[in-house]
Amino acid sequence: MADTLSVLAAGLLTGLSLIVAIGAQNAFVLRQGLRREHVGLVVVVCALSDTVLIVAGVAGMGALIAGAPTLVAVARWGGAAFLVTYGLLAARRAVSGGRLDVDDRGVRTSRWVVMSTALALTWLNPHVYLDTVLLLGSIGSSYGDSRWAFALGALAASWGWFAALGYGARLLQPVFTRPWAWRMVDAGIAAVMFAVAYMLVRGA
Known part of the structure; x- marks a missing residue:
């Protein structure tokens, strides 16, 4: 029992160390949490995606992906293109200005657009495969x-983090009713997207 708990704790801490890092996916979850827009959907999509990837990695899929450099290259360049596009949209919002529609009278993004964006930010980002499939998979496999x-520990980290980020963001909502604060968020999101895209291209 003690060994199982220690392995669970190892999975939890390792998962948190990889998931908590600021990235494209986390930036999007934070933005949706601040908007209070389809937060549950975003949390479930991101956490379920992590579930599939972590399970695949521990089951041995990581070794298969590592042996397919063409697939990795396609994912790298496709992910970079998507991140640049999303970053440009965020930069445009930062320049044009905006506000947080706490009364829900503003323009809302459709459920399908939000879901497709969350899926794209997850599955088109090669870093996700490196972290969840390759790294977590290889570490998990070492435990026999x-x-x-x-x-299970890594999955608990993923679900807990996305839920905390998505629903905890609303605690900051009073600050983000100010247009300048919302501009800063979008500017930060754009910077994150461009930085991740650059790192992907540089590693090609």
Whole structure:
């Protein structure tokens, strides 16, 4: 029992160390949380995606992806293109200005657009595969028969983090009713998107 708990804790801490880092996915979850717009959908999409990737990695998919450089290259350049596009949209919002529509009378983004964006930011980002499939998969596999306890800990980190980020963002909502604050968020999101895209291209 003690060994299982230690492996669970290892999975939890390793998962948090990889997931909490600021990135394109987290920036989007934060923005939706501040807007209070389809937050549950975004959290579930991101966490379920992580679930599929972590389970695949622990099951041995990481080794298969590592042996397919063409697939990695396509994902790298496609992900970079998407991130640049999303970054440009965020930059345009930062320049044009905006506000947080706390009374829900503003223009709302459709559920399908939000879901497709969350899916794209997850599945078109090669860093996701490197972190969840390759890294977590290889670490989890090192635990042998206890690898699924490690995977469970990593899954708990993912679900807990996305829920905390998405629903906890509303605590900052009073600050973000000010247009300048919202501009700063969009400017920060644009910077994150461009930085991640640059790192992807540089590593090509």
